[in-house]
Amino acid sequence: EVQLSESGGDLVQPGGSLRLSCVASGFTFSNYAMSWVRQAPGKGLEWVSDISGSGGSTYYADSVKGRFTISRDNSQNMLYLQMNSLRAEDTAVYSCAKAYSGAYYFEYWGQGTLVTVSS
Amino acid sequence: EIVLTQSPGTLSLSPGERATLSCRASQSFRSRYLAWYLQKPGQAPRLLIYGASSRATGIPDRFSGSGSGTDFTLTISRLEPEDFAVYFCQQYVTSPWTFGQGTKVEIK
Numbered sequence: 001e002v003q004l005s006e007s008g009g010d011l012v013q014p015g016g017s018l019r020l021s022c023v024a025s026g027f028t029f030s031n032y033a034m035s036w037v038r039q040a041p042g043k044g045l046e047w048v049s050d051i052s053g054s055g056g057s058t059y060y061a062d063s064v065k066g067r068f069t070i071s072r073d074n075s076q077n078m079l080y081l082q083m084n085s086l087r088a089e090d091t092a093v094y095s096c097a098k099a100y101s102g103a104y105y106f107e108y109w110g111q112g113t114l115v116t117v118s119s
Numbered sequence: 120e121i122v123l124t125q126s127p128g129t130l131s132l133s134p135g136e137r138a139t140l141s142c143r144a145s146q147s148f149r150s151r152y153l154a155w156y157l158q159k160p161g162q163a164p165r166l167l168i169y170g171a172s173s174r175a176t177g178i179p180d181r182f183s184g185s186g187s188g189t190d191f192t193l194t195i196s197r198l199e200p201e202d203f204a205v206y207f208c209q210q211y212v213t214s215p216w217t218f219g220q221g222t223k224v225e226i227k
Contacts, residue, residue, distance in 0.1 A: 035216075044207065044218055044219070045156075045218040047218070050214075100169065105169045105209060109163035109165075111163050112163065
């Protein structure tokens with residue numbers, strides 16, 4: 001059974017930093033691209049970032065480019081999102097998601113972790 | 120960026136009724152790279168449909184997807200109590216992957 005579980009969400013001041021983690025199980029982690037998707041309170045879904053199975057390719061939404069960094073540790077089945085220079089508009093539930101092989105629709109999602117950016 | 124517009128915003132129906140949800144894209148798709156998800160409050164989204172019309176594993180056949188070009192439809196043939204939720208469409212034709220704003224299917 002595929003399981004994804006995020007952690008690391010917290011209340012942080014504007015301009016601050018946070019690192020989110022996602023532990024994966026139930027599939028061969030290194031074979032699949034992974035993504036982060038966020039959902040602001042009461043709002044829709046917004047794609048944030050992708051990383052290839054090897055970790056060699058990364059992609060970002062314009063809204064986070066230059067501030068967020070996605071990475072992975074395939075030996076530990078872990079996905080990360082380093083978030084710097086946080087803004088109020090980054091407040092959201094952040095979920096990791098497993099992309100289907102070869103296509104970026106999301107077969108499995110974690111429950112998400114809440115990031116609140118506020119002074 | 121491909122913008123997806125879902126309609127209606129809210130659909131009020133009774134169990135047993137048919138639901139028809141629309142997702143319109145700002146650009147035509149040459150490939151049918153559109154997915155549908157269901158989300159209940161406090162839960163992660165669940166994949167229903169990919170490739171515009173292929174049901175994901177374990178999804179009952181009352182859910183069906185159709186469409187091409189710029190217009191896509193999710194149909195729920197007979198609503199079950201567990202189907203009342205918010206539905207999102209998503210395109211994966213070109214990055215950035217984008218989602219519609221959602222259609223809420225509520226009990227009438």
